[in-house]
Amino acid sequence: MSDEEREERELDLTSPEVVTKYKSAAEIVNKALQLVLSECKPKAKIVDICEKGDSFIREQAGNMYKNVKKKIERGVAFPTCISVNNTVCHFSPLTSDETVLEEGDVLKIDMGCHIDGFIAVVAHTHVLQQGLVTGRAADVIAAANTAAEVALRLVRPGKNNKDVTEAIQKVAAAYDCKIVEGVLSHQMKQFVIDGNKVVLSVSAPETRVDDAEFEENEVYAIDIVTSTGEGKPKLLDEKQTTIYKRAVDKNYHLKMKASRFIYSEINQKFPIMPFTARALEEKRTRLGLVECLNHDLLEPYPVLHEKPGDLVAHIKFTVLLMPNGSDRITSHYLQELQPAKTVDDPEIKAWLSLGTKTKKKGGGKKKKGKKQTR
Known part of the structure; x- marks a missing residue:
């Protein structure tokens, strides 16, 4: 393999x-x-x-x-x-x-x-x-x-x-x-x-x-x-929306310089995971994001x-x-x-009375110690 x-x-x-x-x-x-x-x-x-x-x-x-x-x-x-x-x-x-x-x-x-x-x-x-x-x-x-x-x-x-x-x-x-x-x-x-x-x-x-x-x-x-x-x-209020995720299956040649700058920054820093506009170069953000959103390059997470x-x-x-x-x-x-x-x-x-663990059949696998997370 x-x-x-x-x-x-x-x-x-x-x-x-x-x-x-x-x-x-x-x-x-x-x-x-x-x-x-x-x-x-x-x-x-x-x-x-x-x-x-x-x-x-x-x-x-x-x-x-x-x-x-x-x-x-x-x-x-x-x-x-x-x-x-x-x-x-x-x-x-x-x-x-x-x-x-x-x-x-x-x-x-x-x-x-x-x-x-x-x-x-x-x-x-x-x-x-x-x-x-x-x-x-x-x-x-x-x-x-x-x-x-x-x-x-x-x-x-x-x-x-x-x-x-x-x-x-x-x-x-x-x-x-x-x-x-x-x-x-x-x-x-x-x-x-x-x-x-x-x-x-x-x-x-x-x-x-x-x-x-x-x-x-x-x-x-x-x-x-x-x-x-x-x-x-x-x-x-659409202006409250600040979280976006790049739409990885979409392409468009952006016209505005501010849009290209922001989209390049997003590609570099947040190619896959959702991000907040707060983490971008803020002076150009609002202007640059509009064209990206208009052409479906970003998926917004609206504030409802x-x-x-x-x-x-x-x-x-x-x-x-x-x-x-x-x-x-x-x-x-x-x-x-x-x-x-x-x-x-x-x-x-x-x-609610159902268990969350299943009973092991036979010998089962050796269990590793796990960290307590809650």
């Missing part, structure tokens, strides 16, 4: 080195989330906290695999976002933005790290207050967390993506909340943050995805967003909003479908919640 063939075969979880890289990325992103949470205080500027999160990931990832012969790409896989209250996702403002956090805000923190293209992502919801979280904030977070726990147990070899879609909607309804439309849980592969196998958050006639069965040695980013509102978020007064919660985790069961490698403990609603549905209880 040639080196190329060997590399092609080993780039999934059958390779211990690949598993190690996923877990190393997860360890960094879990610590980055902890750092970002510690910086979330009333009157703190959101952009400053996002910067700290990204810098931590870049620094920690940069310290790994320094002495290997082959250059290994590593760093931010998804820029740090802090979306507040009725803002659903992707808020990672430019340096000039003055938005600050306030006491009582419901914060959604979303971020990702990769080592050699093996990606670990996480999202966590936190209410900026001391003590027990009650009322609708507790309901919406409990809905997202319970749906995530159910998804963890249903994203397993032999199960179907449709089973998960129906289950998470049922969980949200038990808390009198909605699963937010348009959110997809993606399979991830090396350098691919949004693979073709997906789990739809909400079944809708206008959004169709192919039926898919989960298989051993796959990796998924399970993405759950719940709302106390209708779950149909809107784009209110529910109605004012609605609350949104977001839980996202990375799971490895290992031969011995599901291994959730990114997470953070929730605050103490006291939701008004309780889950009495026997089907939901049955899902």
